[in-house]
Amino acid sequence: MKSRTTVKSFLLALGTAATLLSGAAFATDTPASLTGATLVDATKAKSLMDGGAAMIDARVANEYAEAHIKGAKNIPYKEKSAKAADFDATQDSFDVAKLPTDKNAGVIFQCNGAECWKSYKAAATAIKAGHKKVYWFRGGFPEWKAKGYPVE
Known part of the structure; x- marks a missing residue:
């Protein structure tokens, strides 16, 4: 009887570990950096825009139409590749x-x-296409809105 309980406990622990590991392997958050791009926050992104940098909204057209950063240009990145x-x-x-x-x-x-x-x-693709001053605003639209910066 004791060995049955031990086996059940072991299998339960193994299943839990496998579930946790598979969740980590399929985490959906983007990396914390992108080689060739400068990571910026909302404050820096706004400053760059104020200085003439183009803000590209890579979301699909209906998301952009619903609300977007004032002055941003919509160039949707249509993805089918792995995240x-x-x-x-x-x-x-x-x-x-x-x-x-x-x-x-x-x-x-x-x-x-x-x-x-x-x-x-989109930023990685721009870098590969030869763009030299690529900024990746990882926090994106949610961070911009949370700062109270202009949206339209």
């Missing part, structure tokens, strides 16, 4: 031709916060 740092951009769609033609101009990418991969992927 992972090593995503396959060939599975996705993003029109880099709509970004500023001056690849030395500042460009800020944002979407719906740390769990939204669209701005991460």
Whole structure:
């Protein structure tokens, strides 16, 4: 009887550990940084915009239409690739031709916060396309609104 209880306890503990590990392996938050991009918060993003940097909203058109950062340009990142740092951009769609033609101009990418991969992927795609001053606003629209900055 004792061995049955021990086996059940072991299996329960093993199942719990497997569940926790699988949850960690499939965490949906974006990485804390992006090579080639400067991570910015709402205050820095606003300052960059005030200085002429383009704010790109990578969310889908209906989200942008509902509400967006005042002055942001919507260039939706249409993703089918995995929500992972090593995503396959060939599975996705993003029109880099709509970004500023001056690849030395500042460009800020944002979407719906740390769990939204669209701005991460759009920024990575812009870097690969040769843009030099790429800023990733990881906190995105939720952080902007929480600061009370202008939306439309």
